[in-house]
Amino acid sequence: MFDFNAKLGHWPYRPVRGLDALLAAMDARGVERAAVSSLDAVHLFNPQDGNDALDRVIAAHRDRFVPFAVLRPTITGWFDDLRRCVDSYGMRGLVLYPNYHRYELTDAALAPLMAEAAQRELPVCVQSGLEDPRRQFRPYKVDAVPPEAIGSFARAYPEVTIVALGLKIGQPELAGDPLPDNFYFDTSNYETMGELEAAVPRFGVDRILLGSNFPLFNPLANVAKLARAGIDEAARDAIGKGNAERILGIGR
């Protein structure tokens, strides 16, 4: 399996587990590889400090991880950050936090970043909700990025693969009807009774990706969700691995 949404780093509001726990969980549950990004970069003044640290943390395990860069397009020097992450660190995707980093997906500052993503064939992940809003730290509450905004973003940049992370039940359909061809979403926070049984016929199997949201979520939740879903094996394989590998060009 391939986990498209793992993170490593600290979280300000509660202790979270790290690299060893992630690797152990992957080994125990048959997750061969994970796309991983810096959780520290959500809160650091300079997200690149998080990207730099991530490169060091996973250095001995590059066979298990596909690193993604967290970029803030409104910070001076983001292009140098992108170049270092992709050219030096071999990062193969980008992660955006418009809510935590305080910009809109319609911001003109995104245009050059998205042009670079298109040229380099980098998927761009947009984190919608990262935390349960009811459990946020009261002095520091951050709204989720609306699915409608992520859908519009995907339509504005049709040449870039857009992956919405953390959408809840009832939200993917808000990204547009029909959904943009380049729009994908992960399973991490998509939950109800029989969620994947309903999602596969509704959205098609090709745009759903296994995602754990580790370390904020336990690493078993989404693996078990996929394993116990009443869907056929071809769909399970696509969600669990095939779609991620296709997006990342693995095996191409």
Added chain:
Amino acid sequence: MIIDCHAHIRSADETELAGILELADRAGVDKLCISSLGRQWTYFPTAEVLEEANSDVIEACRRYPGRFIGAVYLSADHVEKSLEELDRCVVHGTSRMVKLWVSQFVDDPRLNPLIERCIELDIPILQHTWTKATGNLPKESTCFHVAAMAQRYPAMKIWMAHCGGLWEESARVVCGNPNVSMDVSGGEPEDGIVDCLLKHLGRARIFYGSDIPGRSFVVQMTKVLSASIDEATQAMILGENVRKWLHV
């Protein structure tokens, strides 16, 4: 045996019940504690809504006696009716627990006669509980309300749903009340919930629950399955603890 201590039905419709049990089977859930909050959820149910909800639960339990354990939905806004429902559903029926939601704080003195009757009948109470950064509903109980009622009636047995939402604090608030347990139902599958609860409550006061249909049997169960616990502790949390409380 795995018992989901916190599940909801919206009606006694056979398609709905069969669908719930199909997914329960796939998740390995043997029994479900079910309550109804009415066919259309309202925060302040009428007496008629309480009766209809409880009748739906009784009918579901009649059809699947080996799978469903019924809860009686009560409200402090209708004390006489609630006492009648306790007699109808528990004394003369098969229900084994009480469900309280958001029509009153759980330490509301109007609930006293209902609590005293539950103690007489030796049935536990499942209380919806949250502390929300986004703001609670007008009569939505927090862990502090639960602790206050548990101290007023040390003989009552009450379990705090959703581990109070803010589980890091809720576990500390009620840890000194041995008549309070917590269920892990609802909310996102955050890492470390059960490990945190164990530090404060010990392993006998934590229950597995899902809060279906809004949540998933499987995802909510991983809160327990992903914890750093031995098999005996896992079995207690997944069913043995609540089975003892319910005498089933």
